Amino acid sequence: MLSHVEITARVELSQAAHFGWSNKVEFSHDCFVCRRTGRTVTLHHGASHGLCHSSRQPLEWQDEQAGTGSHPAPIRITGFDVAGGATGKTLRCRVSFWWSPFTDLQRPQAQVGELGAGPWARLHYRVGCHACRDAGEADWFNGEQSLQTNTVLPVVRPCTRCGTDLVTMPGAPEITLVG
Template identity: 30%
Template structure:
């Protein structure tokens, strides 16, 4: 790939290469292009400038393809993304406007690099089932406290439903309840004779922000994470359904009994565990 420079381009590159305040890497790129334009081979340039020949190839190709603009730094994919108002608006628009498709869109594509945006929390808990059989079962719904970057408040109750493409944030007195980008990615439960266990994974979009009311920064999993899990049961004696919830902030062990026949239905011995799987 031969490089032909216009006179102004050559002047600019020479000026850059001489400029005392220029960054070393900009000077290097300019010198590579100037040498290439003089008809020098890549290996010769590499030897003269003391760099790897791949570096010479890269900047020669960039200049041929993009001209002087090709010598600028490209945004690096591993650079942490800064979430300015524009990025935030884009997320809000996606959340409230187009419903993101699970998997295909928002879980793998974000305004910057997906890994910067996506957070994953694992919720696990085990409930002991007393002998009375009330067919206790998990409801595909949970509430999780999250620091919401859309309404920019910490500790918002966010409701997730299995199969829904978005979650609902409780907002606050100024900022109404609103959709947020989150979903239940996994909801696996295992029923054994005397216990039932649940493992749910919740994915959500998250970006740094500052809660002006509480004067504290938002964190990826809120400071005092809290979850509420829902269960249903069926009373065999009265043939009526009932429901329960279990949550993090209860004194353990906590138990629940049937509202129809008062038989014990479940005992929660340990607090549900919350663990951030992805993101910091």
């Protein structure tokens, strides 16, 4: 069965922030391929499939994925919409995946579902500091950072160089099963 979830996140930005959402998303997923619940799947907008990080691999994957503990999964980002302006940005990410009921191979008592028992997501972003850039600092960009659904909120992320507040996350990303 083809299923979809929507992950929505909002950040508030200071005037000093140079902000952009990354195309990388990590999502907790009950993977019927490796038959394990609560697997972290790495997704990239534009990729044809996700990468499930599982400790159990079928024999046919062991040579091509040697030692990685990962396998391709029938899940991908099918929508990636960014809205907002200078004071805030909202990301709405649609994730589509094939899903089928199964029994977890290592924990047969685990509840299996389209959305999983404890839905979780990590959204990546890049942020730079205009104050450092304007001061002539070569490394004014703070690199890639992330926010996730199980973070204690609100969170304020300052510039790693000068301490200026750049990004505030007033609430956790929301994960919704959609039709």
